[in-house]
Amino acid sequence: MSIRIIVAKFGGTSLASAEQIKKVIEIIRSDPDRKYIVVSAPGKRNKDDQKITDLFYEWYRLNKLKISASEIQQIIEDRFSEIIEGLGVDFDLKSEMKEIAKNIASGAAADYAASRGEYLNGKIIALALGYEYIDPSACITFNKDGSYHKDRALIQVVLSGKRAVIPGFYGSLPDGSIKTFSRGGSDITGSIVAWAIQADIYENWTDVSGFRMTDPRVVKEARKIYELTYRELRELSYMGANVFHEEAMFPVQEAGITTNIRNTNDPDDSGTFIVMPDKVPETGCLVTGIAGRKNFTVITVEKKMMNQQVGFVRKILTILEENNVSFEHMPSGIDTLSIIIDDTELQGKHEKILSSIEESCQPDSIKMEQSEMAMIAIVGHAMIRMRGVAAQALDALAKAHVNIRMINQGASELSIIVGIDNNDYGTSIRALYDSFSSSHEML
Amino acid sequence: MSIRIIVAKFGGTSLASAEQIKKVIEIIRSDPDRKYIVVSAPGKRNKDDQKITDLFYEWYRLNKLKISASEIQQIIEDRFSEIIEGLGVDFDLKSEMKEIAKNIASGAAADYAASRGEYLNGKIIALALGYEYIDPSACITFNKDGSYHKDRALIQVVLSGKRAVIPGFYGSLPDGSIKTFSRGGSDITGSIVAWAIQADIYENWTDVSGFRMTDPRVVKEARKIYELTYRELRELSYMGANVFHEEAMFPVQEAGITTNIRNTNDPDDSGTFIVMPDKVPETGCLVTGIAGRKNFTVITVEKKMMNQQVGFVRKILTILEENNVSFEHMPSGIDTLSIIIDDTELQGKHEKILSSIEESCQPDSIKMEQSEMAMIAIVGHAMIRMRGVAAQALDALAKAHVNIRMINQGASELSIIVGIDNNDYGTSIRALYDSFSSSHEML
Numbered sequence: 001m002s003i004r005i006i007v008a009k010f011g012g013t014s015l016a017s018a019e020q021i022k023k024v025i026e027i028i029r030s031d032p033d034r035k036y037i038v039v040s041a042p043g044k045r046n047k048d049d050q051k052i053t054d055l056f057y058e059w060y061r062l063n064k065l066k067i068s069a070s071e072i073q074q075i076i077e078d079r080f081s082e083i084i085e086g087l088g089v090d091f092d093l094k095s096e097m098k099e100i101a102k103n104i105a106s107g108a109a110a111d112y113a114a115s116r117g118e119y120l121n122g123k124i125i126a127l128a129l130g131y132e133y134i135d136p137s138a139c140i141t142f143n144k145d146g147s148y149h150k151d152r153a154l155i156q157v158v159l160s161g162k163r164a165v166i167p168g169f170y171g172s173l174p175d176g177s178i179k180t181f182s183r184g185g186s187d188i189t190g191s192i193v194a195w196a197i198q199a200d201i202y203e204n205w206t207d208v209s210g211f212r213m214t215d216p217r218v219v220k221e222a223r224k225i226y227e228l229t230y231r232e233l234r235e236l237s238y239m240g241a242n243v244f245h246e247e248a249m250f251p252v253q254e255a256g257i258t259t260n261i262r263n264t265n266d267p268d269d270s271g272t273f274i275v276m277p278d279k280v281p282e283t284g285c286l287v288t289g290i291a292g293r294k295n296f297t298v299i300t301v302e303k304k305m306m307n308q309q310v311g312f313v314r315k316i317l318t319i320l321e322e323n324n325v326s327f328e329h330m331p332s333g334i335d336t337l338s339i340i341i342d343d344t345e346l347q348g349k350h351e352k353i354l355s356s357i358e359e360s361c362q363p364d365s366i367k368m369e370q371s372e373m374a375m376i377a378i379v380g381h382a383m384i385r386m387r388g389v390a391a392q393a394l395d396a397l398a399k400a401h402v403n404i405r406m407i408n409q410g411a412s413e414l415s416i417i418v419g420i421d422n423n424d425y426g427t428s429i430r431a432l433y434d435s436f437s438s439s440h441e442m443l
Numbered sequence: 444m445s446i447r448i449i450v451a452k453f454g455g456t457s458l459a460s461a462e463q464i465k466k467v468i469e470i471i472r473s474d475p476d477r478k479y480i481v482v483s484a485p486g487k488r489n490k491d492d493q494k495i496t497d498l499f500y501e502w503y504r505l506n507k508l509k510i511s512a513s514e515i516q517q518i519i520e521d522r523f524s525e526i527i528e529g530l531g532v533d534f535d536l537k538s539e540m541k542e543i544a545k546n547i548a549s550g551a552a553a554d555y556a557a558s559r560g561e562y563l564n565g566k567i568i569a570l571a572l573g574y575e576y577i578d579p580s581a582c583i584t585f586n587k588d589g590s591y592h593k594d595r596a597l598i599q600v601v602l603s604g605k606r607a608v609i610p611g612f613y614g615s616l617p618d619g620s621i622k623t624f625s626r627g628g629s630d631i632t633g634s635i636v637a638w639a640i641q642a643d644i645y646e647n648w649t650d651v652s653g654f655r656m657t658d659p660r661v662v663k664e665a666r667k668i669y670e671l672t673y674r675e676l677r678e679l680s681y682m683g684a685n686v687f688h689e690e691a692m693f694p695v696q697e698a699g700i701t702t703n704i705r706n707t708n709d710p711d712d713s714g715t716f717i718v719m720p721d722k723v724p725e726t727g728c729l730v731t732g733i734a735g736r737k738n739f740t741v742i743t744v745e746k747k748m749m750n751q752q753v754g755f756v757r758k759i760l761t762i763l764e765e766n767n768v769s770f771e772h773m774p775s776g777i778d779t780l781s782i783i784i785d786d787t788e789l790q791g792k793h794e795k796i797l798s799s800i801e802e803s804c805q806p807d808s809i810k811m812e813q814s815e816m817a818m819i820a821i822v823g824h825a826m827i828r829m830r831g832v833a834a835q836a837l838d839a840l841a842k843a844h845v846n847i848r849m850i851n852q853g854a855s856e857l858s859i860i861v862g863i864d865n866n867d868y869g870t871s872i873r874a875l876y877d878s879f880s881s882s883h884e885m886l
Contacts, residue, residue, distance in 0.1 A: 238750070238777040250747060304693060307681070307771065311764045317757035326753045331851050332772050333858055334681040334820075377777075390847055391837035398831030407833060407852040407859070408774050415776055416850070 004033040008203040009168060009190030012043020012051060014264035015121055018086020020045075025087075025129055027205065027267050036159060036197065038168045038190040039125055041117025042079055052079060052117035053169075053183075060113035063104050073101065080120055089127040096120060111170065112178040118167035118186065126165035134164045139196075140171025140189060142179040148192070155196035166193060187248035191259075195251035202252050202259045204244060209263040210272025211236070211243055213437060214290040218429040223437060225289055227273045230259075232288045232379050235415045239291035239377040249274065277381065285382055286389055287436040292376035292429060294422050295343045296328065298405075299354070302336050303363040312361060313337065319356045323349050328375070329408050329417070335364075340406065340419065343371040373405060374425040378432060379415045390416050396435035402428050447476040451646040452611060452633030455486020455494060457707035458564055461529020463488075468530075468571060470648065470710050479640065480608045481633040482568055484560025485522055495522060495560035496612075496626075503556035506547050516544065523563055532570040539563060554613065555621040561610035561629065569608035577607045582639075583614025583632060585622040591635070598639035609636060630691035634702075638694035645695050645702045647687060652706040653715025654679070654686055656880060657733040661872040666880060668732055670716045673702075675731045675822050678858045682734035682820040692717070720824065728825055729832055730879040735819035735872060737865050738786045739771065741848075742797070745779050746806040755804060756780065762799045766792050771818070772851050772860070778807075783849065783862065786814040816848060817868040821875060822858045833859050839878035845871050 010024050028034045041052040055076050062069040077097055084091050100116050119135070126133035139158040141149045148171075159166075168186025173179045181188045187204060194202035211233075212222040228236075230253040237246050243261060252259050258279070262271040306312050313330070316339065320327055329340040346353070354368055383389045390409055393416060397404055406419030420428050453467050471477045484495040498519050505512040520540055527534050543559050562578070569576035582601040584592045591614075602609075611629025616622045624631045630647060637645035654676075655665040671679075673696040680689050686704060695702050695717075702717040749755050756773070759782065763770060772783040789796070797811055826832045833852055836859060840847055849862030863871050 235777045247748075305690075307769055310767055310769045311760075313770075313773075314757060314760035314764050317754075317760060321754045321757050324753055326750055327756075328750065329775050330756075330773050333851075333860070334678045388838070388841035390850060391834060391841045394834035394837055395831070398834045404833055404852065407850045408776075409847065409850040417776070 004200040005035055005197060006031065006033040006201050006203055007036045007038065007190055007194040007197070007199045008034045008205060009038040009186060010040065010264065011186065011204075011206045012040040012053075013045075013207040014043075014205050015039055015041075015125070016043045016045045016049070018083045020264065021083060021087060021125060021128065023264050023267075024125070024205070027264065028129060030267075033200070034203070035163045036193055036199070037125070037129070037131060037165045038186060038193060039118060039122050039165060040168055040186040041121050042083065050075070052076060052121075053114055056113045056116050057110065060104060060110050073097065080124070083121075084124055087124065087128045089124060091124050091127055093120075096123075109177060111180045114180055115167070115170035115178050118169045122165050122167035129163075129165060132162050132164040134158060134162070134166045136166055136168070136170055136189060137172035137176070137178060139166075140192060142171055142173050144174055146173075146179065148181075148188075152196045155193060159193070159197055182245075182247070184245045185248075187245035188251075191248040191251040194257050195255040198255060199257055202257050203262055204248075204259055205262045205264045206243060207263060207265060208243060208261075209266055209269040210261040211289065213288075214429055214433045215292070218426050219433045222433060225272050226270075227275060228288050229277050229381055230274055231277065231414055232381055233274050235377055235379045236289045236291040239293055239375065239379075239417075244274075285380065286392075287378055287380040287383070289379050290376060290429060290432045290436065291379070292374055292425060293342075294374040294425055295371045296373040296375055296419070297341045297343045297346055297350075297371055298369045298373055298419075299339045299341070299357070300336065300365075300367045300369075301339075301357065301361065301363045302365045303361065304335055306335050306337065315360050316357055319353060319360060322356075323353055325349060325353065329406065329419075331406055331408060338406070340373065340375070346370075372422055373419050374422045374428075375406075375417055375419050376425075376428055376432065377415045377417050378436070381414055383414060383416070392435055393418065393432060396431045397428055400427050400431035402431065447643040448478055448640060449474065449476040449644050449646055450479045450481065450633055450637040450640070450642045451477045451648060452481040452629060453483065453707065454629065454647075454649045455483040455496075456488075456650040457486075457648050458482055458484075458568070459486045459488045459492070461526045463707065464526060464530060464568060464571065466707050466710075467568070467648070470707065471572060473710075476643070477646070478606050479602060479636055479642070480568070480572070480574065481611045481629060481636060482561060482565050482608060483611055483629040484564050485526065493518070495519060495564075496557055499556045499559050500553065503547060503553050516540065523567070526564075527567055530567065530571040532567060534567050534570055536563075539566075552620060554623045557623055558610070558613035558621050561612045565608050565610035572606075572608060575605050575607040577601060577605070577609045579609055579611070579613055579632060580615035580619070580621060582609075583635060585614055585616050587617055589616075589622060591624075591631075595639045598636060602636070602640055625688075625690070627688045630688035631694075634691040634694040637700050638698040641698060642700055645700050646705055647691075647702055648705045648707045649686060650706060650708060651686060651704075652709055652712040653704040654732065656731075657872055657876045658735070661869050662876045665876060668715050669713075670718060671731045672720050672824055673717055674720065674857055675824055676717050678820055678822045679732045679734040682736055682818065682822075682860075687717075728823065729835075730821055730823040730826070732822050733819060733872060733875045733879065734822070735817055735868060736785075737817040737868055738814045739816040739818055739862070740784045740786045740789055740793075740814055741812045741816055741862075742782045742784070742800070743779065743808075743810045743812075744782075744800065744804065744806045745808040746804065747778050749778050749780065758803050759800055762796060762803060765799075766796055768792060768796065772849070772862075774849055774851060781849070783816065783818070815865055816862050817865050817871075818849075818860055818862050819868075819871055819875065820858045820860050821879070824857055826857060826859070835878055836861065836875060839874045840871055843870050843874035845874065 059069040059072045139155045143149045168189035170180045211225040214222045259274040325345045327341045402424045408417040502512040582598045586592045611632035613623045654668040657665045659665045705714040768788045770784045845867045851860040
């Protein structure tokens with residue numbers, strides 16, 4: 001008799017076809033501890049394929065425009081038929097589709113439509129596995145304002161003692177209607193289930209064997225990260241490493257549960273373990289990962305004796321707040337201040353913000369460099385104990401002829417963030433990887 | 444016939460005794476362009492001596508307490524008598540002292556008392572030089588709120604065509620009463636005079652031969668800086684290099700006038716030239732100076748998804764503003780934010796600020812490290828064009844086994860600021876000086 005509980009979440013590409021789902025079923029059956037299975041909607045089978053969730057959204061939009069969605073309905077039905085037949089299960093797809101069509105036609109919300117991919121996939125996979133089907137609207141609940149309503153006891157009661165398949169991505173509002181998390185939210189559902197039932201491990205099965213030390217689009221041979229902490233992951237994923245949903249780590253982190261990122265197409269690979277800080281071995285590994293993002297806008301304000309003016313910076317931040325713009329960093333010199341903003345935050349507000357700052361703060365000068373900067377985070381829990389990481393990073397960039405426009409270290413003990421020109425992004429990632437990947441071998 | 448105009452300001456140690464003032468007179472007479480002489484009150488003749496200005500303040504305070512100040516009056520009179528006799532001028536000190544005593548006794552303000560050292564010294568030196576005496580209350584004017592009232596024309600009219608001695612440090616309010624600048628304000632008077640009459644050069648004579656590349660209390664052999672820009676000086680003086688009054692540079696900088704810091708005791712030394720950016724030669728010199736200060740307090744706030752909360756940082760700054768506390772730097776990581784504050788700003792407000800932030804922002808954690816950090820600025824106008832300065836600095840610190848707690852580069856193109864433990868201050872200054880002083884030779 002097993003005493004461990006594993007919550008296993010499978011992503012869209014792991015469940016895109018009967019062939020993929022068969023791999024998933026084999027994985028689940030290979031370890032009897034895998035008791036709670038959270039599933040996504042079928043994703044893309046290849047680069048040019050469509051995601052079922054996108055098709056459901058499209059169906060919803062066409063219905064709103066009073067345009068026939070019959071072609072889309074047919075594509076959805078064909079995709080699921082292939083899965084049902086391939087798995088050889090007895091599932092009444094026709095009447096399910098009819099019910100969904102009826103609800104969408106009579107005005108069900110976008111969230112309802114979007115969630116039907118998970119719903120159908122969950123029911124089919126439960127049948128194939130011989131597990132119970134639990135609809136998340138029975139235990140994943142939201143508050144009226146749309147935020148997740150933490151109810152550990154409800155989940156425990158609904159799932160207690162069962163082996164179950166639970167669709168990811170959605171739950172229910174107080175009035176019983178369907179509400180979804182943000183895109184990729186099945187990761188969150190899995191994390192909440194693991195948190196609620198205090199799982200021993202949360203497995204997150206996807207199409208890659210875990211995290212790599214840096215972006216493989218830039219560094220093809222980038223090594224796998226065997227183990228990292230939640231805090232390291234938070235810094236890396238914020239800066240662009242997006243294998244795991246940004247918000248999904250909080251429930252498991254709160255419960256102290258290890259997450260294991262695994263590859264459905266390579267189940268023998270142990271993947272990446274995301275652990276709590278107290279579980280991290282003392283390795284000689286300096287840098288865990290290097291992640292970055294492009295297209296940041298820099299606003300630079302100069303004003304003499306700025307530091308003596310209490311409230312100067314607060315005025316600028318109030319202007320950003322009034323424009324609903326959040327900023328990333330704010331390096332300050334003497335009499336100068338830069339504000340670094342993700343360009344997507346600024347959509348069309350550039351001029352308005354500039355003139356408001358001019359009017360309110362009367363700076364000696366103000367300058368905006370639009371969407372010209374990239375930021376790279378060098379992340380590692382061992383950095384705080386080791387001197388010289390920053391020096392090594394900057395030396396690697398200098399030798400690669402990269403001009404460093406900003407350095408930010410200090411708030412987090414785990415990371416150094418450098419700002420560079422967009423054009424230097426690839427060169428910089430490569431130079432940093434080359435410099436730090438050898439120390440990674442010491443793991 | 445000379446066509447240049449030099450404004451020469453002499454500081455307290457340059458005018459502390461008849462012997463020193465004789466050197467000053469010789470300096471003035473050696474160049475007929477030195478037409479406007481701004482003087483301080485007599486300063487210390489040696490380490491254990493008293494400044495005349497301090498004695499006048501003390502006189503004022505004793506008078507308020509209704510305690511006799513006759514001993515202090517006698518010390519002041521003796522000091523000026525020594526100067527008058529040494530210079531062999533005919534000056535009625537007795538009646539001047541009587542007039543001052545009468546005014547203080549009848550309730551003249553502290554600023555009046557404080558300004559009498561400059562006043563007496565100015566009159567005596569004007570006599571010795573054969574220059575006209577111009578009282579600054581006739582041309583250096585303040586607004587009702589105590590801020591300097593810019594009136595270029597007035598100064599031009601009052602000084603036009605003359606050779607004059609003008610006491611520094613004070614001027615007059617709209618009601619005619621005396622108002623002083625902050626301590627060391629004679630530097631400001633000289634700068635304003637140079638600005639108003641569009642001098643060719645502003646000479647600032649003191650007891651050192653200009654700026655040194657770093658704090659000579661830490662690095663005895665620190666080299667002299669031959670030339671630096673106003674903006675470099677601003678960054679260095681903000682961080683602790685205090686040969687020249689922080690606010691004194693603005694008028695001359697505005698007028699594009701070069702300032703020359705000179706040593707009264709070594710007039711053959713050309714001193715340090717402070718120039719406009721467009722006058723800076725393209726040298727190979729990477730770093731102009733290294734300056735630092737100790738005792739900064741660091742508040743570190745952690746909150747998950749902080750960056751998505753528009754207004755989070757603004758709330759913290761509003762709390763600082765309500766407590767009238769200004770901050771220096773604010774490095775931010777993902778979900779973490781540090782606020783670095785000069786500890787003198789926080790006097791007794793630590794607990795109040797911490798609890799206000801807790802209440803208003805509900806952070807996941809908050810931590811205050813009181814007065815534990817030092818900051819060092821590495822300043823150089825050539826840095827922006829040269830890659831690798833930051834790498835070199837951090838490498839030097841790493842090799843000296845200094846743990847870097849903060850790095851801030853980006854707002855100013857002229858400086859990199861590093862935060863270190865107070866205890867590492869001397870080691871760091873020494874390591875940075877050793878690393879960059881050789882590149883200084885390339886000047």
